[in-house]
Amino acid sequence: QSALTQPPSASGSPGQSVTISCTGTSSDIGTYNYVSWFQHHPGKAPKLIIFEVNQRPSGVSHRFSGDKSGNTASLTVSGLQAEDEADYYCLSYEGTINVFGTGTRLTVL
């Protein structure tokens, strides 16, 4: 079990869109549609923003969207706002366990 691969950092200006990738294998993302994304502001609890690849929990902004192609999942944040600056983690099911991605720090310029 190895962590899913995410870029360490991403950035964009207010109003722009940014996409964060999450690369796994055929044993996790490639097989299961159980990919979640979390927003984590340091010092706080992580927040679920996407589940089952592209589903948004109630109350989560429509500016967050998810997708998957092959062994790679992606999170797109549209209309960037200052409050979106945080760490983002993907999480995928692997058959019996779950594994997080390495995390991406999103900076709003």
Place this chain on the structure above:
Amino acid sequence: QVQLQESGPGLVKPSGTLSLTCAVSGASMGTENWWTWVRQAPGKGLEWIGEIFHSGTTNFNPSLEGRMTMSLDRSKGRFSLTLTSVTAADTAVYFCARARTRYDSGALDYWGPGALVTVS
């Protein structure tokens, strides 16, 4: 409103045992949810530790299996984590969380605020 709260010693000696409890309020632990532990070591990313189903079925991170046990007390509305033979590498903020359904155990919709455990 579902709320989770971690509790336990903030300091554990090397080779000792780390024990944490997560108190759950606003939700029945008899429903079909997975209850999960996640940790974050200083300066590192999130790490999935393990989960327990309402029936008592558990799944653990293979890197920790052998040192971990989890238990659940539905009548008291809490679940627990025990990690033995701890080292400095186990120093982390430990979060408890609930998965929104039994089918997607990674969709963790409610979290505790986290508890810092230092091994020293």
